[in-house]
Amino acid sequence: MTTLDLSPAPGAAPLPKMVLAQAGAEVRAILRNGEQLLLTLIIPVLLLVGFSKAPFLDLDGPRVDFVAPGVLALAVLSTAFTGQAIATGFERRYGVLKRLGATPLSRTGLMLAKTAAVVVVELLQILVLVLVALALGWSPHGDPLTVALLVILGTAAFSGLGLLMAGTLRAEATLAGANLVYLLLLALGGVVLPVSAFPEGIRPLLEILPITALTDGLRSTLTGVGGFPVGATLVLLCWAVLALAAAARWFRWE
């Protein structure tokens, strides 16, 4: 039998080391989860290829120029909102959040780790989607910093909404709800169908959705037609502030 020195030698690891360890575990969990990969990678790639190749849409210019920004926004939605809501909901249900709360990793540290994991997975998604889009003849324009800003704001807004859902509803309700919201926002938020395809009356409502703001902002930037997307940025900023504040206020750890 191995001898273990059980004598007390307590001490917390440095915060960056703890956050890195937890973030690594979260990334592994996301990439291993088949259902999540369907939402984060497979559906976006299929939509990108399908809507760029098939003449479903009547558009000016190459179809991929329209579809790629929408699919990038969908990738952010799938990881920051859907994936994070479902994973965190089940962590809460199975007492993982409670158990982690008894370790030296603070709640702040846990949130940093979750954010880092979401960002890493998004970068992987963006890499894959950009390569596929380029292969389909995509020619992106615009300022990369504006794109980065929009992606960060979108991530913050969707993370806030996802955590709000995970921290207040039962895990099963979160699972169903997060998937439903994913589908609704995919259909309504200008991801592959332009918002102009919907009746005039509901368009103002669709335009203040965070997904629409993100698709519009990314599309106008990446097609290089507009200047800095002020409206989209403001809408995303509002969603980010409200959603994160609500999550901080109502999130229940147990």
Added chain:
Amino acid sequence: MESAAVEVRDLVKRYGRNTAIDHLDLRCRRGEVTAVLGPNGAGKTSAIEICEGFRAFDSGLVSVLGLRPDDPALKPRIGIMLQSGGVPQAARAGEWLRLVSRFHAHPLDPQALLERLGLAEHARTPYRRLSGGQQQRLGLAAAVVGRPELVFLDEPTAGLDPQARHACWDMVRDLRAAGVSVVLTTHFMDEAEKLSDHVVIIDRGRVVSEGSPADLTGAERQLRFRARPGLNLDELLSALPPGSAAKESPAGHYIIEGQVDPSLLATVTAWCATEGVTTEDLSIERRTLEDVFLELTGRELR
């Protein structure tokens, strides 16, 4: 003077109108194993989770290693094992233990700890596919991997097979030998009797008795024997010195309590002889902790 491992004074915890902890006092000394015994719903888990910093309480004083239970400085110094769960369903056993070890400055080697608890061959098995006993052992491993000063174990051997129970007991004994304080809750009397320096029996949120296992079971002895069911115990009692008690529980098993000495033994066997009763398994035993427990907390199911 060094603070106690756990010091609880006049603790009250209510859930709505239900009082789960009713003016509880608890003191667990450093370097000792303290067992908290109690029937279901007695408040064991509430008490331990308050000490672990998971639950707020209504009034009283709780000090763990001299700190408030919600003090972040406490986290690295204590190890906890939840009654169940706490691990992501898809996490592999080895990865989870390694992750928890990385939150600590001087952790045990996770691989060696897995081997020690018989989990090495399951290191790559996802948590949800471990057996109940394996999940419990992983929980125990995660509680000790950070080399804490104080370990809380909430029903550590519930649902374990005998081998796993002994592995858990060995771990508790080794922790104690290494100077670690242990607080555990349990339903198992033999577990409390074998492992602990101090036993606290709680019921309905308060302490009903405490002491070392020997203190609790006392010097009092019992005469036990088996015979045909339905003996007339009133007749036997009239032959015994005043203050004796006799009961049949279950049928055919007799227990005589009182001043158990050679003359009592002679009286009982003489009475049996006149009644033509053959006794089996006649023995003089100390009360077990289970007897004490049932006496204090009653026999009714809850």
